[in-house]
Amino acid sequence: MRITFLGDITCDRNLLKAGYKNNKYNYKQVFSKVKNIFDKSELVIGNFETVCAGSKNNFQEQFMICNAPDEIVEAMKWAGITMVTTANNHCLDKGIKGLQRTIQCLIKYGIDYIGTNLDKNSRKHFSVKVVNGIKIAILSYTYSTNETSTGIILDENNDWYVHLLREQGKIYNESSKKIKIKQYLSKCMTAKRKRTLKRIFSRIKLRLGIPYMKPRNDQIMPGDTNNKYLDQVKKDIADAKEIADYTIVCPHFGGQFNTEPGEYSKFLMQFLRNEGVDAVIGNHPHVIQKYVCINEQILAYSIGSFNQSISSDYMVLESMPEYSILIHFYFEESTKILKKATFSILKIIENDDGMITVWPVNELYSQLNNSLDKKNLIMDIKNIYKRFTGNNTEMLREEYVIFSIGDKSVQSIF
Structure with a gap:
């Protein structure tokens, strides 16, 4: 029995436009080359990093605010994705109603979810999936909901909507002067005006040749290591451990486009490890970061974005955001023991119209005719493998082994 995890499922403006033809949206092309991989797994889980708030709320026309057509969920279902985590920094991009409609859309297409809730009474703290008699618990949490961009701050009166990792509504900065400026601007401007101003500054910087975004390092802020969340x-x-045979946490954390985990990521990974989870599958940085396997406890900081639009202005191309990871867990049904864990490497290919196709790298290699393209792909794969595992490889494979029963090699960074 196999379960598979994939990275951030998104719908940037470039992909949004590319999917609209003949007066309708269609995103099956995105998943067409990985569908056969998903079909081999009984459970396929991704991070749904957008909302489906409906066309009346406008799709992603605003800078850094997500809202995708329902057809992205339809394509996910067609591809074989069975579950998504929904606690992430974009889950409130269209407000509470947008969050609720997203859940309703997932329910409509028969895709399970964990990380957000319709209301206080329907809150699920975790989800247990029973597959061939094996109970798999999935938990989802986020460090942020972009509260400074949306203007929505969750507190004890409404924080049941999203599974959080830290308190919201605080502004942290080394400079007290900067704090006062931010607080003043927050009072004077709506969230939409702040986004508009940010977009203007970003466009000016791009015209001057200054990148919109650079790799971010996630720091530990006051209250991060000890709070009610x-x-x-x-x-x-x-x-979850009382009920399940295997417990997996999917936290949304880390520095965007940073290939190395920061202080907060390392703290949280150690925290989750100490609580005895069997695996951690991290997301949010939009690029691949390393994993650690300690006594068959698999800890992956970030497996990258599954289908981000590489042509977007805010991409940091030197961090190789076009690559992501699939992690596969193989269980023995009779004993309910995890027998093997592997991973596959994927690459996003974006055409001139902005349409995306996500390829397994071994299949992509077989389709390339140019020897230079093949050489460059192999070099990229070696770099990605080194970043994810810390080791070197000379092989091009459909799946690489993390561990297998009988192979007791142990790595440790703690």
Whole structure:
């Protein structure tokens, strides 16, 4: 029995436009080359990093605000994705109603979810999927909901909508002067005006040849290591372990486009490891970061974005955002033991119209005719493999082994 995890599922403006033809949206092309991989797994789980708030709320016409057509979910279902995590920094991009409609859209297409909730009474702290008699618990949390961009701050009166890792509504900065400026601007401007101003500055910088975004390093802020939300995470994990045979946490954390985990990521990974989870599948940086395997406890900081539009202004191309990872877990049904864990490498190919096709690198290699293109792909794969595992490889494979029963090699960075 196999379950598979993929990275961030998105719908940037370039892909949004590319998917609209003959007065309708269609995104099956995005998943067409990985569908056969998903079909081999009983459970396929991704991070749904957008909302489906409906066409009346406008699709992604605003800078850095996500809203995708329902057809992206339809394509996910067609491809064989069975579940998504929904606790991420874009889950409130269209407000509480947008969050609720997203859940309703996922339910409509028969895709399970964890990380957000319709209301207080329907909150799920974790989801247990029973596959061939094996109980797999999935938990999802986020460090942020972009509260400074949306203007929505969750507190004790409404924080049940999203599974959080830290308190919201605080502005942290080394300079007290900068704090006062931000607080003043927050009072004077709506969230939409702040986004508009940010977009203007970003466009000016791009025209001057200054990149919109650079790799970010996630720091530990006051309250990050001891708060009521982490206490809830501890309780959720303990409750899940009482029920499940295998417990997996999918946190949304880390520095965007940073190929190395930051202080906060390392703290949170150690925190989750100490709570005894079996695996951690991280997302949010939009690029691949390393994994660690300690006594068959698999800890992946970031497996990258599954289908981000590489032509977007805010891409940091030197971090190789066009690559992502699939992680596969193989269980023995009779004993319910994890027998093997592997990973596959994927690459995003974007055509001139902005349409994306996500390829397994071994299949992409077989389709290339130019020897230079093949050489460059192999070099990229070696770099990605080195970044993810810390080791070198000379092989091009459909799946690379993380561990297999009988291979007791142990790595440690803690």
